[in-house]
Amino acid sequence: MIEIKKKQFGDFIKNLMETYRVFAPTKDGKKSSFSEIKKADEIVDVHTTKSAKSVFFPQAEVLFNYSENEIEVPNLEQKPIALWGIHSCDTKGLLSLDKVFKNAHQLPNNKMYEDPYWNKKYAESLIFTLACNEPLTTCFCNWFESGPFDKTGADIFVVDNGESFLLEAISDKGQTFFIQSGFDQEGEHQHAVFSLKKKAESMMEEKQDISSVFETLNEIQEKEFWEEITQKCINCGACTFVCPTCHCFDVSDEGKHQKGKRIRVWDSCMFGIFTEEASGHNPRGLSYQRVQQRIMHKFNYFYDNYEEHLCSGCGRCIRVCPTNLDIREIVKKIIKRKNNV
Amino acid sequence: MIDKLHEKVKSLLEEKQVELVIGWGKGSLPLTATPVFIKDTKDVDQLIFDHTCRNNLTMYLTKDKKSLGKIHDKIAIIVKGCDSRSVVLYAVENQIKRENVVIIGVPCSGIIEKKKISELTNDMEVLSTQIEGDHIIIKGRKEEFKFKLTEILSDSCLQCRYPDAIEYDHFIGEPRGEIDINDEYSVVEKFQEKSSKERWEAVKEEYSKCIRCYACRNVCPSCYCNECFVDGNDPQWIGKTPEVTDSIIFHLIRNLHIAGRCVDCGSCVSACPVDIDLRLMNKKVEKEVKERFNYVAGIDINEKPAMASFCEHEKQDFILD
Ligand code: SF4
Ligand code: SF4
Ligand code: SF4
Ligand code: SF4
Numbered sequence: 001m002i003e004i005k006k007k008q009f010g011d012f013i014k015n016l017m018e019t020y021r022v023f024a025p026t027k028d029g030k031k032s033s034f035s036e037i038k039k040a041d042e043i044v045d046v047h048t049t050k051s052a053k054s055v056f057f058p059q060a061e062v063l064f065n066y067s068e069n070e071i072e073v074p075n076l077e078q079k080p081i082a083l084w085g086i087h088s089c090d091t092k093g094l095l096s097l098d099k100v101f102k103n104a105h106q107l108p109n110n111k112m113y114e115d116p117y118w119n120k121k122y123a124e125s126l127i128f129t130l131a132c133n134e135p136l137t138t139c140f141c142n143w144f145e146s147g148p149f150d151k152t153g154a155d156i157f158v159v160d161n162g163e164s165f166l167l168e169a170i171s172d173k174g175q176t177f178f179i180q181s182g183f184d185q186e187g188e189h190q191h192a193v194f195s196l197k198k199k200a201e202s203m204m205e206e207k208q209d210i211s212s213v214f215e216t217l218n219e220i221q222e223k224e225f226w227e228e229i230t231q232k233c234i235n236c237g238a239c240t241f242v243c244p245t246c247h248c249f250d251v252s253d254e255g256k257h258q259k260g261k262r263i264r265v266w267d268s269c270m271f272g273i274f275t276e277e278a279s280g281h282n283p284r285g286l287s288y289q290r291v292q293q294r295i296m297h298k299f300n301y302f303y304d305n306y307e308e309h310l311c312s313g314c315g316r317c318i319r320v321c322p323t324n325l326d327i328r329e330i331v332k333k334i335i336k337r338k339n340n341v
Numbered sequence: 342m343i344d345k346l347h348e349k350v351k352s353l354l355e356e357k358q359v360e361l362v363i364g365w366g367k368g369s370l371p372l373t374a375t376p377v378f379i380k381d382t383k384d385v386d387q388l389i390f391d392h393t394c395r396n397n398l399t400m401y402l403t404k405d406k407k408s409l410g411k412i413h414d415k416i417a418i419i420v421k422g423c424d425s426r427s428v429v430l431y432a433v434e435n436q437i438k439r440e441n442v443v444i445i446g447v448p449c450s451g452i453i454e455k456k457k458i459s460e461l462t463n464d465m466e467v468l469s470t471q472i473e474g475d476h477i478i479i480k481g482r483k484e485e486f487k488f489k490l491t492e493i494l495s496d497s498c499l500q501c502r503y504p505d506a507i508e509y510d511h512f513i514g515e516p517r518g519e520i521d522i523n524d525e526y527s528v529v530e531k532f533q534e535k536s537s538k539e540r541w542e543a544v545k546e547e548y549s550k551c552i553r554c555y556a557c558r559n560v561c562p563s564c565y566c567n568e569c570f571v572d573g574n575d576p577q578w579i580g581k582t583p584e585v586t587d588s589i590i591f592h593l594i595r596n597l598h599i600a601g602r603c604v605d606c607g608s609c610v611s612a613c614p615v616d617i618d619l620r621l622m623n624k625k626v627e628k629e630v631k632e633r634f635n636y637v638a639g640i641d642i643n644e645k646p647a648m649a650s651f652c653e654h655e656k657q658d659f660i661l662d
Pocket of ligand 3: 608
């Protein structure tokens with residue numbers, strides 16, 4: 001563990017910028033999101049409104065430009081990304097997205113298809129997970145075998161103790177960065193970190209045992225269950241757009257005549273046309289069917305594929321929902337149903 | 342007042358006058374009410390009415406191609422002044438049959454805009470609140486604030502002329518009466534003082550924040566089209582990305598579509614996850630319709646909507662100048 005005094009932080013970021021494009025939480029109007037910074041003082045220490053997924057998976061990304069007889073893919077050879085100040089819930093979100101984009105599907109030659117737009121950016125990145133000293137009351141990462149000081153997925157784990165940042169190399173990439181930067185892993189800060197960790201954990205609400213959720217969802221057949229718990233949803237995309245794990249996208253062409261660009265742009269299972277077919281038929285034409293899809297994807301389908309839930313408990317969807325459809329309450333109702341049967 | 346509301350709802354359900362009652366219940370977060378759908382008299386106690394009952398619930402009457410109306414013969418809905426105007430709008434626009442909806446009107450003394458609290462408290466997480474007279478005490482983990490209610494009520498409420506439900510079958514509580522408002526277009530007037538360049542810059546800056554989540558549209562009772570122009574993809578009318586020019590087109594067209602139909606309930610303003618000032622343009626269009634056609638949305642159930650009627654002597658300078 002090494003210590004960077006806050007006074008030296010500006011220089012640290014400056015050095016980092018020689019090798020990396022540095023992304024960090026910044027003000028975005030009255031809200032906050034992750035964006036590329038030029039100076040350390042642009043960084044804000046908040047629970048960002050938007051998640052960090054947009055760093056690697058932007059809301060709109062040009063896949064290629066086309067003209068009558070040419071296709072040009074944007075230059076993917078860019079300086080690697082260093083992502084500073086991401087909380088463990090977002091780091092875990094990135095791990096989930098990596099599962100989707102890295103091994104998207106099996107090709108006929110038995111190789112896995114790797115999404116080139118995601119893969120290079122994420123694979124070469126350096127993730128500085130920042131311990132979350134003050135979880136919000138809407139945070140529930142502790143439901144998912146995680147917590148405000150979870151190091152999973154971090155290359156370097158950072159603790160802010162007020163005066164300094166304490167850095168610990170976690171992954172091989174993190175170790176290499178330490179060696180290249182001439183940092184010495186040794187250092188006596190364990191005690192301070194331990195008490196900050198205890199304090200943050202004590203601020204969290206009680207943890208729920210969600211081990212039955214996957215199975216219970218397999219068993220729910222009747223639509224009344226879904227209608228009842230999702231009735232108030234207005235099917236906007238707010239929850240899925242701020243979510244660090246939602247990753248559905250649509251592909252859209254923008255251009256005139258023979259020239260234009262093909263763009264992938266975030267979609268949302270909440271939207272009415274989400275699975276509308278060319279015939280006009282929509283298997284998820286009703287509101288509850290789409291919320292059912294959101295919940296099933298998060299707590300059943302994804303679990304089926306990867307044995308983890310597609311939710312990191314960041315609480316953003318709870319904070320932005322215009323109707324206060326609280327995902328924790330939905331999960332609790334699923335758990336309760338199990339206990340009642 | 343709340344007991345009377347519970348009693349009324351209970352009797353409506355017991356006497357089978359309605360099958361479903363839409364109202365507000367306590368939400369899972371401070372200062373947040375949540376829509377509740379009551380079918381059973383044992384759940385009636387869930388209903389609340391206070392400064393947190395933000396959403397205009399009438400949109401549920403048209404949600405999902407009016408699916409609730411197809412399931413239930415009769416629905417009761419609890420409405421504030423602005424919300425009641427949306428029910429009038431639905432009746433005028435033939436979206437509901439007035440006699441199929443039982444309207445329970447309540448007098449509203451304003452809804453708290455959580456965004457104002459965030460701004461005044463530097464984004465402090467609110468843990469609890471307490472109302473004392475015309476003040477509110479807001480507690481966070483480390484800090485505590487005291488505000489006048491007028492500092493944190495939503496702008497729509499501060500400039501609301503009709504706080505009592507206008508149209509109703511049952512009215513619960515003491516009516517506040519029509520309020521004489523003389524600054525209802527102050528935001529528009531202030532904006533109009535700017536040069537056209539400044540206005541354009543301001544509009545661009547505001548809408549460049551839009552993430553196109555459509556919370557504003559979906560929470561809006563006036564936006565009930567089965568297919569919104571932004572969703573069409575064959576042909577596609579508008580770009581799908583959050584590119585600012587497309588977002589401006591989305592908002593300006595939505596503004597035109599709600600001309601003479603927006604009731605200034607403020608639901609869209611509160612819903613926007615990125616705090617875009619949506620009220621300015623809503624008010625601009627409202628002002629325009631009022632001045633040109635002497636029409637205010639949702640006031641008179643027998644009057645034809647401004648955009649569905651035509652008089653020869655209407656000002657037409659925008660066509661023939
Ligand atoms: S859960 Fe809330 S944020 Fe998500 S679509 Fe429904 S209303 Fe919108
Ligand atoms: S579903 Fe909600 S709580 Fe879970 S990761 Fe997404 S935004 Fe966060
Ligand atoms: S545009 Fe906004 S203020 Fe007007 S009726 Fe719709 S939700 Fe209410
Ligand atoms: S709610 Fe806000 S971000 Fe979402 S579409 Fe409307 S203006 Fe844009």
